[in-house]
Amino acid sequence: MYLLGIDIGTSAVKVSVIEAATQQCVGSARYPDIESEIISVKPGWAEQSPDMWWDHVKQAIARANAARTYDPKEIRAIGIAYQMHGLVMADGEGNVIRNSIIWCDSRAVETGNEAFDAIGHEKCLSHLLNSPGNFTASKFAWVKANEPEHYTKTSTIMLPGDFIAMKLTGEVTTSISALSEGVFWDFKENGISADVISQYGFNREVIPAIRPVFAEHGKLTNAVAGLLGLTAAIPVTYKAGDQPNNALSLNVLKPGEVAATAGTSGVIYGVSDHLTYDQQSRINTFAHVNHAVGADRLGVLLCINGTGILNRWTKNLFASDTGYEEMNGIGKQVAPGSDGLRVLPFGNGAERMLNNKIVGVHFQHIDLNLHTRAHMFRAVQEGIAFAFRYGLDIMRENGMVPNVIRAGRANLFLSDLFTEAFVNATNVPVELYPCDGSIGAALGAGIGAGIYASPEEAFSNSKPLSLVQPHATELYEAAYQEWKTLLERQLAIS
Known part of the structure; x- marks a missing residue:
């Protein structure tokens, strides 16, 4: 008996098939081989085609099946993880009306700010646990104001995972976790926010059935x-945003446990049992996968838009003929601190932890007689690590103080250079696991289908690969404080 996990990423779709009894991956595939396009018609805009995601899902499943390492007919449940906060709009026939406005799109910042003021800051934070910000509800409101011809055709709105589930099953559903990430959920009233619906003038019927x-x-x-090539009537038994799903895949379900990921964007995600929020909404709180009314489990999320995307940009520009592993090795030839070269990695839209400012990427203190591409490779990854430290300090202000952070050995955590910079900049050990989002989605499907009696059973065979301890914190602390000063100067003029 097998479980299929589908992870709808920004750069690609990844699928994995898990043998339910052993929890071991028996097949996986990614599509496409090159990173998917992000459509940016105007500065700060970011869109993708939902139909492209669906095509990539079909291609990835076909690739996995073609390896013949399992019998596709023996798959018994499907789970879906997906890039968070994206807006998918469909008509009554399920046809997509326009491209999805995805997570790193900044066009609705002012829309959200106006709603924050109109509803009231304290009420938003205490009921929604966030400002309306640049989240899904505000994106839909932007469409309503600027593209009324699209808004009037809309029968239902979905997140990316909801759309893929609809393509698989013909049904449209959502969850409290999904509604909270779109900032539609009122945690005090335990229902869809009447304030958000009223402020934006939405028809309540566009929101799918809640499960x-x-x-x-x-x-x-x-x-x-x-x-x-699958068996008809297989149920989709799990859907979650990529960050709650990453936490699930790392068995981060209890208060105080913390996960991290560093893909296109970077995230630290901690679990709390309190309705907590940041007064400036620099970090965000959403319902975790195991949240229930009367048994609060909240995910406190720090998101940095410009992490892996900057590392990819650097590779494309300075090392197009070099693999990431070789690039990391070149960067390791330079001593920690990159001989004074500093990088602010904020070039992928408005950064929530910087009060939704669009700061951009900045390379500081370049010495043309000293710095080489090796310095560039190291300084970029150190700059990303310093951004994580800056955000983690905000989380610490809000009571999330991790003793250890769990991460999958994937994306930037494949780089020893980055992992070293991360643990030394944050002064928190990192426990690395052999998992990714599609594996977590498959195991989530097993939980949802009742194949596993509990999450504990689903992760009973999960073992860490290694524990990376801080060892050079003073050296990295000095470099971080210089970096922080440069960031604060830039924020003052942004």
Whole structure:
């Protein structure tokens, strides 16, 4: 018996098939081989085609099946993880109306700020645990104000994972966790926020039926089953945003446990049992996958938009003929601190932890007689690590003080250079695991289908690969304080 996990990333779709009894991955595939396009018609805008995601899902599943390491007909449940906060709009027939406005799009910042003032700061924070900000609700309000021809055609709005589940099953559902990441959920009233609906003038009917994260969200249709080589009526039993799902994949479910990831964006995600919020909404609080009314489990999330995307940009510009592993090795030839070269890594839209300012990427203190591309490679990864430290200090101000952070050995955590910079800049050990989002989604499907009696059973075979301890904190602290001074100067003029 097998479980299929689908991870809808910004750069690609990854699928994994897990043998339920052993929790071991028996097959996986990624599509496409090159990173997916982000459409940016104007500065600060970012869109992708939902139909592109669906095509990539089909291609990735076909690749995994073609390896013949499992019998696709023996898959018994499907789980979906997805890039958070994206807006998918569909008509009554389920047809996509426009490209998805994705997580790193900044166009709705002012829309959210106006709603924050109109509803009231204290009420937003105490009920929504966030400002409306640049989240899904505000994106939809921007469409309503600026593209009324698209708004009037809209029968339902979805997050990216909801859309893929609809393509698989024909059903449209959501969850409290999903609604909270869109800033539609009122935690005090335990329902859809009347304030948000009223402020933006939405029709309540555009919001899909609400089901638990671990529950049936529809069954695979006959047509799609035939297309994918799977068995008809397989249930989709789990849907979660990529960061709650990353935490699940690392078995981060209890208050005080903390996960991190460093893909296109970077995230630290801690679990709390209190309705906590940051007064400036620099970090955000959403319902975790195991949240329930009367048993609060909240994910406190720090997001940095410009992490892996900057590392990719650096590679494309300075090392297009070099693999990431070789690039990391070149960077390690330079001593920690990069001989004074500093990088502010904020070039992927408005940064919530910087009060939604668009700061951009800055290279500081370049010495043309000293610095080489090796310095560039190291300084970029150190700059990303320093951004994590800056955000973690905000989380510490809000009571999230981790003793250890769990991360999958993937993306930037494949780089020993970055991992060293991260643990020394934050002064927190990192426990690395052999998992990724698609594996977490598959195990989530097993929980939702009742194949596992509990999350503890689903992760009973999960063992860390290594524990990376801080060892040069004073050296990195000095470099960080210089970096922080440069950031504060830039914020003052942004």
